[in-house]
Amino acid sequence: MTGSTLTWDVEVDVAVAGGGACGVMTALRAARDPDLVVAVFERSTREGCNGAISSGSLAAGGTRFQREAGIEDSPERHAADILAASGDHEWAPVVHALCAVAPGLVEWVADELGYPVEIGADMPRAGMSVPRLHTDVGRQGGARLMAHLGAALERLPNVALVDEAPVLDLVVEDGAVTGLVVEQNGVRQRVRARSVVLATDGFAASPELMAQHCGDLGSPFYGGVSTATGSAVPWLAGLGATFRNMGACLRSGLVVVDHGTRVSPALPFNGAVLVGTDGRRFVDEEAHGYSSMAGVLRRQPGERAAMVWDAETMAATRHSEMMRDCLAAGAVQDLPDLPALARALGTTLDAAAAALAPLPGRRPLVAPYHLAWVTHGVLATQGGVVVDTTGRVLGPDGEPVPGLYAGGGTACGLAGPSSDGYSSGNGLLSAFGFGWIIGDHLASGTRVGSQASAEREHVPPSG
Template structure:
């Protein structure tokens, strides 16, 4: 057609978790041609730097461990934390798909196990599934991209940033891709916005998330939020732009993160005044960031012992901390007091266990932690099929969104984020969109 440089059935913007899953599911239809346009694989994606943990209820791994769970229970946990009842249809659709996704990934010869050492705040059942060996999200993304290479009807085009949508009236008709500095117009029957969020865009963060202050940024450089502006020009709506995935476990001067399982194994937080200031088990790592932000110096000492170290040291995060020498060994209470600039008696009081918790015993381990920003949670309003909704509530023809481009599951505030929500939203919406496109585009 005149004015187009190339044509595909499905144009996917971004080759992260949502984009690759969308392409894998859509490519099952041999009649579809799917193009995945990635800004920069070298720049990475948020899924690749995550733990790679997949939250799902009612899986065979849970059953084998004697854990009772269900997609509905999973959804209720998320909605209880977020308070965003309006998002219930999307949440329920994602939680219903989650066990199917975990089973499908395992069926592609990817080693999955239930994370029995991964307790998390806000979850009423153990439901995080992870890779054996705990090599993280990078391993999972490499595996899925390799699967995509096996489909003759897909193309993963790297170093090809999408710079705009192509429209025909009120309908999305394709994308404009920059290749070797030149714009290329790609016609598409459906466009899927599967880019990361806007956490790497300082101006947008300052506009929508001023309450975060100046956190350490632990996300990828490609999270610039460009797709939000394109969709807004098509009449899309934004939601929950003040929410983000944060972490209160970022090690000062290192940028690594200690394990979220440490507080469930007795670890305590002590601020610069030598005070315990939070029930550590009551906070997820995202909500903990807000608590750290309010402490003197915006930091605190995370302290644990050999028992807690043994339970967590094989996680990817703890291995990275140990390799970076971000964890200090503290032989005795006197040494801990020196590190905290307190007397031994004050240090003992700070370590006093809360009711029902165990007492830490020497030798100790210590890491100074602060708050960080990992990814944003606000984004485009979508329906349970991933269709982007306009101001009237009706879908914008030809436009879908998932991953960091779509509104996440945390609700209006960062405290509503539960562990696993990010990959659930990304893989889950990619699964739903890809399945639908494999039917609709025939």
Template sequence: MTFDDEVDVAVIGGGACGLVAALRAARARDLVVAVYEKSVRDGCNTRFSSGSLAAGGTRHQRAAGVDDSPERHARDILAVSGDAASAPIVHALCRAAPRYVEWLADELGHPVELGRDMARSGQSVPRLHTDTGRAGGARLVRTLRDAVAAAPNIAFVDETPGAGLVAEDGRVTGVEVLENGVRRRVHARAVVLAADGFAANAAMMAEHCPDARGAFYGGVSTSTGDAIGWGLGLGAAVRNMGAFLGHGMVVPGHGTRLNPVLPFLGALLVGTDGRRFADEKAQGYSKLGRLIAARPGGRAVLIWDERMHEIAMHSELMRESAAAGAFSRHDTLADLAASLGLPPDALAGTLGGFRAVSTEDDPRGVDHGPLRFPLYAGRVTHGVLTTQGGLLVDETGRVLHRDGGTIGGLYAGGGSACGISGPSTEGYMSGNGLLAALGFGWIIGDRLAATLGPPPT
């Protein structure tokens, strides 16, 4: 079999998983690593995420007096997902998380801080780490790509999508890529599938995620599930293909998202009838999407006050919504009801009986009393951001064959691999997506540096 190029490690996908895998593998200076990216212009899901990194047991938590550990983090994830079979992988990823968070800060210069104001459902302690300016996933991707650009033994090849795997005697020996529309075959000692999932593939979504029908899609156009198909062609096992990351705070007509911390600050969620229909703090934003999807027209309204607004505006997601005019400010109940098309009498009764209880700083709840004008409000609907099912891997990221054993030379992470949120959208806990992406990138890259090259200096 002939090849056009040869590298030690070929990575398909230039998002968080692929970039971390490349950086960690390239610590073995004798290895040549190539990252093939479908399109920097179209972006990756990490770029459009909040950039929040869930990690337990970091020095940032210790400095803030937060008692946490990888084990506690894993228990929280498994309690929400209910997916006991994923426990070994969840524990492995949680052990990696504090290491790569501190690596980002200390070696790559990413401005990491603990998001004390980023309470999320299922998180028993504050453990979401963010950049100090809350610039979101775009800043995280920039940090990683700058590091890749500075590495002498990594080639980042843009506008060069993967086109398939090359295998001999059941072992993956390379990849096919499309460079300027021409198919090229690249020999590699190891291949890492780190592409996004399949949420932009209408046929795959209809087959595997029919519950997402009609939802706003807030992901990237490059999430077409190609890598999952290549793995299936080699007999790979898949798991939890019906799971996806939903979102209940997508603003219809704008495509932006409200800050998920608002319910934990005491915000009120009402239906188009002006009445409260759910405990705002009892569900993560993925489960909330399912609840809103069941409402008439798949619509609801979130209402918050000035105290909450000041905190929520720290997020780039919220700043984007503000710039888009995705929410409004109101000085009177009559103005609020008229602007949002809510029945004034029903809304008045709901507001009169509601008390803003914040669990952002104290999980036992702090009662702030009634919402006080001026109030802010935004219409929300349900959306899909990414899929959570994919190729089944072991704790080291090796792709598993459906008949048992592993497929030699093939690794997967990010949207190409099965996530850690269980079989349904309700099992997602904030931070799980980037935990699996960066975590598998870290684990796979370290393994390749150790097995393919000399010990890193």
């Protein structure tokens, strides 16, 4: 929406589109400046956001929680691991910026906001050189984390979270974004803001956009929220903004068939094996992250396989929220011995025994066994708009669009051009990290256009 002589229904300093992980963190940090009035407009909190249905694991390198556990790590090592997985070295300035703020973010959530954080030393992940996933004590997942942050937001006198208020468009005047068009109770309102932050999530719930950008993924199970429709994509395209890596997604090869729950990513690192519908083991399970594993399962007959593990593996993983959900849903079969396992796999005793044979250096599984048939799914998209290291949206000339920021699923993520490049924790790192960066940038009093272009770190406009 454009115009030069508009009337306004509401005026604020910061208008945030989207009340998920990025939007809430942006508001929390920006509101530390008592002179800023912040409004967060959320389409609907009834279903929750992708942050709420995630595991709530916060990836950070160099925290005090790691040091107390004797784990040596740093933001630089964290960034190196992400870039090794994604291969997207052109996006390195953003990766380094997010990893740099991650330790402070985790410690602030724990120390200032009182969230019960611990290092997940028992949460190994492919491509993660040391344990760096931070989780809540009790492993209750993202819903607990988002509820805690939401409660902290409600206590702030200069913030309003407006629910059931979908954002419909941007207001653009003379090339600058000066506000939002919001619908409340069926009435459209123009909200004027000095700074607008787009945190409306990606487009994984849009069949049209998924077909356009991610058609090669087939027909995966969708495990995200229905509100991730990519509503910001046409607004940004209308500004001439550039998008990157639109074919990349956060995928999962751990989705339980006919249930939609997910088994724990830690299973393979505790001995679990994957067996195909032909009764044969077909992959080194520890060599793939759960996003990369989705592509492996997509190529299997029937696009599924049996994840098999034993009591020792179950004891090491059953306390996670994913395994609790699977067990509560009846998604796990209990098999007393090898003959029972062979029958469940539809194969012979010898073939079942061969499938369980441990790879070098790994322990053998011991009866009784547990089994879940898993397939591939999509949880969120990873492609998005190009931003600089402070979250400012870059226009077609590579310069910031005045007044406009983007983060979370709206901005280009950290997986690189392929879903296989996704590293565990990247989603919340990008969402909370950009919320932290943007909120701090706004709270500092720095306004769009106040820094010379020579002082900014640019990222490439395409990829």
